[in-house]
Amino acid sequence: MANWFASPAALWLGLLVAPLLLLYMLRHKPVRKRVPAVVLWTGVARAQIATSPFQRLKKSLSLLLMLLALTALVLALAGLRIPGGETRGVPVTIVIDTTASMNAFEPGGSRMTLAKARARDVIDAAGNSAITVLAWDGNLRAVGPGDAEAGVALANVEGLEPAHFGASDASLVRALEQIDTDGKRRVVLISDHIPGELSRAYFVPAGTPKLNVGFVSANLSEPRPGQVDLFFAVDLKGSEKPLRVSVLLERVQARGAAELVDARDVTLASDKRNAITFTDMRPGLYRATLKLDDGLMLDNTAYLRYSELPVQDVVITGEVPDALARVIDAIEATMGIVRRLQSGREDQDATSYIFGDSASSGTQPRLPSAYLAPHAAPPGVLFAGASDVDDGATRPSPSFLWRGAGTPDIRIPAVIGIDSARRLAPVLESGPGAALALIDRDDGMQDLLVAFPFDETATGFTGKVSFLIFWANWFDHVRRQRDPLPRAAISTRESVRVRPLVGRNDFLYAPLTDGHNSATPQPGTPGRALHFDEVGVYEFTDLEETDLPLIGVGLLDARESDISLGEVAQPDVSELTVWMDSFDDAAERSDLDLRGWLALLGGALLLFDWFWFRRKYAMPRADDTTPGEAGSRHPKARPSTRRHTSRVRA
Secondary structure (H helix, E strand, O other): OOOOEOOHHHHHHHHHHHHHHHHHHHOOOEEEEEEOOOOOHHHHHHHHHHOOHHHHHOOOHHHHHHHHHHHHHHHHHOOEEEEEEEEEOOOEEEEEEOOHHHHOEEOOEEHHHHHHHHHHHHHHHOOOOOEEEEEEOOOEEEOOOOOEOHHHHHHHHHOOOOOOOOOOHHHHHHHHHOOOOOOOOEEEEEEOOOOOOOOOOEEEEOOOOOOEEEEEEEEEEEEEOOEEEEEEEEEEEOOOOOEEEEEEEEEEOHHHOEEEEEEEEEEEOOOOOEEEEEEEEOOEEEEEEEEOOOOOHHHOEEEEEEOOOOOEEEEEOOOOOHHHHHHHHHHHHHOOOEEEEOOOOOOOOOEEEEEOOHHHOOOOOOOOOEEEOOOOOOOOEEEEEEEEOOOOOEEEOOOHHHOOOOOOOOOOOEEEEEEEOOOEEEEEEEOOEEEEEEEEOOOOOEEEEEOOOOOHHHHHHHOOHHHHHHHHHHHHHHHHOOOOOOOOOOEOOOEEEOOOOOOOOOEEEEEEEOOEEOOOOEEEOOOOEEEOOOOEEEEEEOOOOOOOOEEEEOEOOHHHHOOOOOOOOOOOHHHHHHHHHOOHHHOEEEEEEOHHHHHHHHHHHHHHHHHHHHHHHHOOOHHHEOOOOOOOOOEOOOOOOOOEEEEEEO
């Protein structure tokens, strides 16, 4: 039975035949009769009422129609099918590119409009094959149910819209290779360019190469505190000669208002990365705009956020090593990013600590701190004995703390063993273990663990410039933790996390359009990823510790901005049909699904029963109408003294 019915349990609904028969046995349908008197009809009416109920089931066309309709509907709900009753073509999977480049204009619409038209051609060529529609926006996602009928697939395609972010072509090729074809599935890719070698998919082009100018990267540098230079990289594709473009730089104010900062004309070289620099900028959220009506307007805007970092207060507890005291004084005097305080004068929330005494062991301040072995240790860490590593080579590990120092040549006299179940990230290894390491906190931050002595015999490190660079990078890292939002360019679909500092609570964020919130604010929690899928400015509320509660998104990757890729020819429907027909040998016999036809039959029977018997018993006869009003539903009035009307039961 399972071969014939998709849901055999629904056959129990056939028991509804019993209440249907009972309903017809008990019903009394009135019939209108016009008689001269009711005396002689009384006995006839009593005789008809006394007749056996089963007599009412004879010659009942309405009952027959109802039984047929009920049978058809029950079989439809049970999923009646004929095993092997239909030859179905090889299933088709249609992958439609919905990344940002599909927003590029084309005559009559966008590339997305063309992609939908190409998808309709593929569905038409698929015949009666089962069709699955997938959208590619960095991930392959199903659009509607898989292996659906052509009508369902068409409806799924019409609902697709292009995204405002790009995706890797290499990952698309890998995703297509992961579709399990096994020679029994046809895969069609509809995109504006070929992402690479397609061994398992048929490419259908949607779009033509076009000239386009777009921002592909942005960054900032801070040559000294309070001053920043902004850099924007621009690509010109699809042009054989240089192109002159106007560039506007605006500073976005609170509530989305913009202040013009700079405007200039630049000449862009074709097929070459062009740099645009703005110097001596003050803190703010900046928006750069290319004034050009090109193929893709989405990449003509880029954002850079620059917030001024605070001067970091530093307190050293315990006895201060001379080498460390000298390097902090040098950073304070030359860079101005730190300010050393005496113990007891610090602000607990804003101070960076360097612990050197045992009294500080087990404490965890709000900001990341440094612990000097063997007296100071963060929670959950114990120190073992020291090992002599005079003759051992040190090995600096890749870390942001060496940024600008290259690969320093370091020699230290001894290293102290570390005993901890928490994860350590070595920064400097020597002998049996780590001499410098970053150790994870529960809140996702990292403390610095110094496991070698700062004495005069360590001048191989403490007396060199690399020692100064190391500590300058550490203090800069600590003060960056106090800014909850990134200080550089943010791309669409880029993951952003607000750091979960102690005391940093939940917040709200929403996109701004024309200076007003255009969407319901979304809740955010420190430490959780935030995704910005739309181009524009987002406003944050209830987020403390920042005087610039805005963030900008809109930067696309270079590949997505290059819409001149792929000298694609116009699609040839005949070639597509030939490729589709080449799979005919792999067609298989499948079950013939009768659910749709049975449901249609049941509905038609119910409609016929309602219409026919309503017309037979409810419509008045012609002699019931007044003269001159044929077809009227109002009967002619007659004197009640000459005729008597009675309602009897059939």
